[in-house]
Amino acid sequence: MxxxxxxxxxxxxxxxxxxxxxxxxxxxxxxxxxxxxxxxxxxxxxxxxxxxxxxxxSREQLMGAVLARVTEAAVAAMEAVDLDSGSATEALLRLLDASAQIMARHGRIFHAAGAAAVSPEEDRRQHLPVVARLERVITRGQAAGEFDDQLSPGWFAVVVIQLGHAAGAEVDAGAMTRDDAATALRTSVLRVLNAPAR
Structure with a gap:
């Protein structure tokens, strides 16, 4: 026995x-x-x-398990970013830098998953960890007068994510280097939020 x-x-x-x-x-x-x-x-x-x-x-199930693994790693990397110290602008830039490092490492997997047909609800669910952190920082920045407060933090979070996708697409297409795309993303996000230039 x-x-x-x-x-x-x-x-x-x-x-x-x-x-x-x-x-x-x-x-x-x-x-x-x-x-x-x-x-x-x-x-x-x-x-x-x-x-x-x-x-x-199936291969799709394997891809789903890989996506879950890299998403977990991405969330852990974002968890390590201190969103409460310094100005909201500084915290947002740290979050963007962490996201850029994640995309440099796992971007092709995220893009392949994004190319699969998913419902808008599933797409939103996949982005929730990023959206929650962006909303938190943007809300803090709006309360401190650093960011435009005429639109909701939720809307700004969606715009930041879409700008991130655009930057990634430019890198994938060979139109920009990863460093240039990161700089363009930071500049664009700060302009969208009407934040002080860095």
Missing amino acids: QGEAQGARRRRADAERSRASILDAATELLGADPECSVEAIAAAAGVTRQTVYAHFS
């Missing part, structure tokens, strides 16, 4: 390690090429194609 329990625990631990290896490989390879094959992911993870499908029933 005890041997059976140990065997079951060992099989569970092996399965968890295998799943983690698949996700590690998928995150790296899909980040470089969102069209990369399941076979390539399996080879990089050191498992068979069948093992990948034992954990993820």
Whole structure:
């Protein structure tokens, strides 16, 4: 009986390690090429194609798990940004810098997920962690007189996100370097909010 329990625990631990290896490989390879094959992911993870499908029933499910993983990492990076110290403008710029670093690392995965057909409700749900933080900083800036208070923080948050998407699209198209896009985004966001230039 005890041997059976140990065997079951060992099989569970092996399965968890295998799943983690698949996700590690998928995150790296899909980040470089969102069209990369399941076979390539399996080879990089050191498992068979069948093992990948034992954990993820489809390529779409695997992509969803990778997206959930990088979203969790993105939220952790944004959590590390101190939104309450300094001026709201400084906090907003720190948040934009953290977002730029996330996009530099995982942008292709986010763009591939964004290209998939999702409902407006699902799109909004995916952006909630970013929207909540933007609204928090913008509300603080409006109360302090740093930002335009004629429009709602929610609207400004949506505009900032769309500007971020535009900056990412310019980088993907080769029209701007990542540094130039980051500078353009910071400048545009400050102008939209009628914040002091930096």
